Amino acid sequence: MINWLEQLREVAPEAAFLQNEPMSRHTTFQVGGPATLFVEPKTVDELTALAGCCRKKEIPHYILGKGSNLLVGDKGYDGVMLHLGSELAACQVDGERIYAEAGISLAQLAKQACAAGLTGLEFAAGIPGSLGGAVTMNAGAYGGEMKDVLTAVQVLTEAGDLIWLTPEQMRMGYRTSAVPEEHYVVTAAEFQLKDGCIETIKERMAELAAMRRAKQPLEYPSAGSTFKRPAGYFAGKLIQDTGLSGFSVGGAQVSEKHCGFVINRGDATASDILSLCREVAQRVREKFGVELEMEIRCLGEF
Known part of the structure; x- marks a missing residue:
C-alpha cells in the first residue's frame, strides 16, 4: 500500500488520500470494510492521471460515486477507491441544456434543473446516486430513464483519452450501458430538457417524493x-x-x-x-x- 500511495501521489499530489478508509462511510447500505486506499481527485485531469497510473501499474481500482449501488465485503477492498465527489460536481445551464460533472448527485442535478425552469429530470430527484453511476446503469424511476434526456456523455477511455459519446454509442438499455463492457469512466454528461413552470416541476417532484416515502x-x-x-x-x-x-x-x-x-x-x-x-x-x-x-x-x- 505504501508503494501505491507513493506512486499515486506522484501523479496527483493535490488529491486527497486516505488509508484503510471504512467503506461503510461511503455506501448507502452503510456496511463494508476498509479500502486500502481512498482517493478523491479534485479535477478530471487528476482523475485521468490516477486512473492511468492504476492501469499502468496494475493496481486494482474502482470508480466510486455515492455508493448507492455497491456492496463492499466486510473484509474490505484491497485496492484503490477513486471517489468522484463534490470536487467533480460542477453544473452549468445553457438555455434548455445542462452540462454536469459525474460527481453531482441526481437530487442536486434535478434541483438545479428545477431552479432553471427546466422539466425532464423530475424522475431522478429521489434516486440516491451520482450522475456518473446513473449514466453507467441508465438509472430510471417512475417512467423516466437517463437515456430519455441525455444528448452526450463524456468518458475516460482505457487509453486515457477523454471523448464525447452519443446515447446510441453508449448503448443504453435497461439498467445497462457500454461503460462496464468498454471499461469507460463517466466524467460528465449533457442533457436536453424543456422549458417548464417551476411550480409545476416542484409539485411533480414533491408528488414523486411522497410516492417514494409511501412505498419504499x-x-x-x-x-x-x-x-x-x-x-x-x-x-x-x-x-x-x-x-x-x-x-x-x-x-x-x-x-x-x-x-x-x-x-x-x-x-x-x-x-x-x-x-x-x-x-x-x-x-x-x-x-x-x-x-x-x-x-x-x-x-x-x-
Missing part, C-alpha cells in the same frame, strides 16, 4: 431496488409471492414495505446482505423458475 423503506439503509426486473415480471412481486416479505438473515431483511428492497435493519453485515440476496434468488428460482439478477455490484472480500 427510506427509513432504513439500502441500495434501492436490489434486483433487476426480469422480463415479464416484477422482482418485488415474485419475492412477495414466494412468501419472503420480512425474511431476514442476521441484520439484513427483505423489506415488508417493498419486497424489491433489501434493507439494513441497523446491525447487518455485508455477508448478511449477500447471503440474504442469494437465498431470495434461490427460492424464487425454485418456486417460479425465474432468475433474479442483482442490480447491486459486489466488491471486495466477504
Whole structure:
C-alpha cells in the first residue's frame, strides 16, 4: 500500500488520500470494510492521471460515486477507491441544456434543473446516486430513464483519452450501458430538457417524493431496488409471492414495505446482505423458475 500511495501521489499530489478508509462511510447500505486506499481527485485531469497510473501499474481500482449501488465485503477492498465527489460536481445551464460533472448527485442535478425552469429530470430527484453511476446503469424511476434526456456523455477511455459519446454509442438499455463492457469512466454528461413552470416541476417532484416515502423503506439503509426486473415480471412481486416479505438473515431483511428492497435493519453485515440476496434468488428460482439478477455490484472480500 505504501508503494501505491507513493506512486499515486506522484501523479496527483493535490488529491486527497486516505488509508484503510471504512467503506461503510461511503455506501448507502452503510456496511463494508476498509479500502486500502481512498482517493478523491479534485479535477478530471487528476482523475485521468490516477486512473492511468492504476492501469499502468496494475493496481486494482474502482470508480466510486455515492455508493448507492455497491456492496463492499466486510473484509474490505484491497485496492484503490477513486471517489468522484463534490470536487467533480460542477453544473452549468445553457438555455434548455445542462452540462454536469459525474460527481453531482441526481437530487442536486434535478434541483438545479428545477431552479432553471427546466422539466425532464423530475424522475431522478429521489434516486440516491451520482450522475456518473446513473449514466453507467441508465438509472430510471417512475417512467423516466437517463437515456430519455441525455444528448452526450463524456468518458475516460482505457487509453486515457477523454471523448464525447452519443446515447446510441453508449448503448443504453435497461439498467445497462457500454461503460462496464468498454471499461469507460463517466466524467460528465449533457442533457436536453424543456422549458417548464417551476411550480409545476416542484409539485411533480414533491408528488414523486411522497410516492417514494409511501412505498419504499427510506427509513432504513439500502441500495434501492436490489434486483433487476426480469422480463415479464416484477422482482418485488415474485419475492412477495414466494412468501419472503420480512425474511431476514442476521441484520439484513427483505423489506415488508417493498419486497424489491433489501434493507439494513441497523446491525447487518455485508455477508448478511449477500447471503440474504442469494437465498431470495434461490427460492424464487425454485418456486417460479425465474432468475433474479442483482442490480447491486459486489466488491471486495466477504
